[in-house]
Amino acid sequence: MKxxxxxxxxxxxxxxxxxxxxxxxxxxxxxVFGLEDNTQKGLLTLLNLVLFIVPLVCVIFSxxxxxxxxxxxxxLLSQPIKRKSIWLSLYTGLAGALSLSFLAGVGIPxxxxxxxxxxxxxxxxxxLLSIIFVSIAMLASxxxxxxxxxxxxxxxxxxxxxxxxxxxxxxxxxxxxDYPIEKAMVGVSALNPVDLARIMVLLKxxxxxxxxxxxxxxxxxxxxxxxIVISMVVMAIWTAAPLLLSLRKFNRKDL
Amino acid sequence: xIEVTHINxxxxxxxxxxxxxxxxxxxxxxxxxxxxxxxKTTLIKSILGMVLPDSGTIAVNNEPVANGWAYRSQxxxxxxxxxxxxxxxxxxxxxxxxxxxxTDQKTDEDIINAFSLRQLYNKRMxxxxxxxMQKVSAAIAFLFNPGIMILDEPTAGLDPVASEIxxxxxxxxxxxxxxxxxxxxxxxxxxDLISHVMYMQDGNLVFNKDIETLRSETGEDKLSKAIAxxxxxxDR
Numbered sequence: 001m002k003x004x005x006x007x008x009x010x011x012x013x014x015x016x017x018x019x020x021x022x023x024x025x026x027x028x029x030x031x032v033f034g035l036e037d038n039t040q041k042g043l044l045t046l047l048n049l050v051l052f053i054v055p056l057v058c059v060i061f062s063x064x065x066x067x068x069x070x071x072x073x074x075x076l077l078s079q080p081i082k083r084k085s086i087w088l089s090l091y092t093g094l095a096g097a098l099s100l101s102f103l104a105g106v107g108i109p110x111x112x113x114x115x116x117x118x119x120x121x122x123x124x125x126x127x128l129l130s131i132i133f134v135s136i137a138m139l140a141s142x143x144x145x146x147x148x149x150x151x152x153x154x155x156x157x158x159x160x161x162x163x164x165x166x167x168x169x170x171x172x173x174x175x176x177x178d179y180p181i182e183k184a185m186v187g188v189s190a191l192n193p194v195d196l197a198r199i200m201v202l203l204k205x206x207x208x209x210x211x212x213x214x215x216x217x218x219x220x221x222x223x224x225x226x227x228i229v230i231s232m233v234v235m236a237i238w239t240a241a242p243l244l245l246s247l248r249k250f251n252r253k254d255l
Numbered sequence: 256x257i258e259v260t261h262i263n264x265x266x267x268x269x270x271x272x273x274x275x276x277x278x279x280x281x282x283x284x285x286x287x288x289x290x291x292x293x294x295k296t297t298l299i300k301s302i303l304g305m306v307l308p309d310s311g312t313i314a315v316n317n318e319p320v321a322n323g324w325a326y327r328s329q330x331x332x333x334x335x336x337x338x339x340x341x342x343x344x345x346x347x348x349x350x351x352x353x354x355x356x357x358t359d360q361k362t363d364e365d366i367i368n369a370f371s372l373r374q375l376y377n378k379r380m381x382x383x384x385x386x387x388m389q390k391v392s393a394a395i396a397f398l399f400n401p402g403i404m405i406l407d408e409p410t411a412g413l414d415p416v417a418s419e420i421x422x423x424x425x426x427x428x429x430x431x432x433x434x435x436x437x438x439x440x441x442x443x444x445x446x447d448l449i450s451h452v453m454y455m456q457d458g459n460l461v462f463n464k465d466i467e468t469l470r471s472e473t474g475e476d477k478l479s480k481a482i483a484x485x486x487x488x489x490d491r
Binding site: 007014083255 | 307334339343351352
């Protein structure tokens with residue numbers, strides 16, 4: 001399996017898109033920190049950009065990469081290699097390359113300008129989001145042979161997590177404004193890894209006071225040790241569930 | 256060596272394999288013949304574990320194919336249309352496969368030498384012609400000296416010299432007691448290669464006979480005529 005991962009990583013690096021992605025992240029981070037005197041403000045801007053760009057790049061690049069490596073997968077399938085190792089190697093290669101380029105692209109500027117706990121939280125959340133969205137891409141692409149449909153599905157999923165979900169949450173908040181739903185909102189936030197990441201970083205920034213009573217509830221829950229552990233578990237489930245589901249499908253797929 | 260028992264496969268509404276059973280042992284050269292879309296490639300892919308049959312079992316060297324993978328080290332497969340990573344060169348593909356397989360066994364490079372593939376090692380797979388791609392497929396199939404060779408239309412797209420080289424190699428391997436399974440539509444080139452014939456139609460295995468029986472039953476000497484004889488008979 002190590003050898004297959006090695007070849008996939010080599011191929012991804014040679015692809016140059018991942019290098020360009022690292023470059024863009026570096027440029028954005030340096031610009032943001034260069035513009036703001038206050039690193040906290042810089043972090044907030046960076047957070048919003050990261051939560052938007054990272055899932056998009058990870059899910060689209062991974063989906064296209066998986067479709068383009070169908071030849072590679074077919075070649076390996078006629079060799080004495082387990083299907084499971086092929087699929088997991090593909091995942092490890094993609095998740096490794098994308099999370100490392102995030103680490104380099106955002107981590108280096110953070111190391112220079114801001115070494116606070118907030119910065120580290122942002123870094124950890126960005127890496128988790130990278131591997132989660134690779135995992136979602138694996139699930140989106142295993143179901144159909146049609147590349148256009150697979151990529152379309154990936155874009156839909158990204159739209160859902162990045163935009164539509166927030167719309168639904170806002171709608172619910174307004175509709176049920178008269179009821180005490182603050183506690184339920186904590187549960188709802190677990191349904192979207194992007195939101196969970198945002199909350200985790202915002203709470204570290206001490207701007208939760210701006211979020212009113214809901215913010216206080218969030219602080220009460222996510223601020224504690226228990227809350228952090230629970231949200232990490234939720235993030236782990238978001239990584240593992242789509243991946244395992246896609247592996248199950250891949251094991252039963254005709255190629 | 257290969258034992259297929261009652262396998263069925265449907266793709267949606269299309270019933271591609273209907274209750275196919277057969278058994279083949281080493282030293283035979285089996286020709287799998289039938290019209291387009293009769294299920295030949297699906298049968299081959301089922302043996303390789305690329306297509307999972309809906310029911311029935313397949314065993315290679317007494318090892319069940321379902322959920323197995325190690326048995327594939329005993330099979331050399333040459334696909335009908337080889338698909339390779341486009342931005343890798345021939346050399347990189349060969350190197351990668353050897354690297355992943357990492358057997359201590361000596362590799363069989365007869366085909367690589369006979370086709371002088373080494374001179375093309377720095378060509379990218381995406382730029383290759385169909386024939387060159389077939390040569391690479393053949394080289395990979397024979398590389399690890401497998402006991403079973405499965406060749407799906409091996410000579411399609413090859414020039415006459417190359418296909419002669421490949422036929423020589425197949426005969427050579429057959430003499431070593433290997434099981435060779437070939438599909439082809441060019442019946443005339445199978446004549447001096449094969450010892451058994453399997454004929455498929457609409458997913459059914461119509462017959463599986465050795466060539467002598469077939470010849471004496473039909474009274475024809477050439478395989479193409481014998482098969483034509485049989486096809487006419489089933490038409491009636």
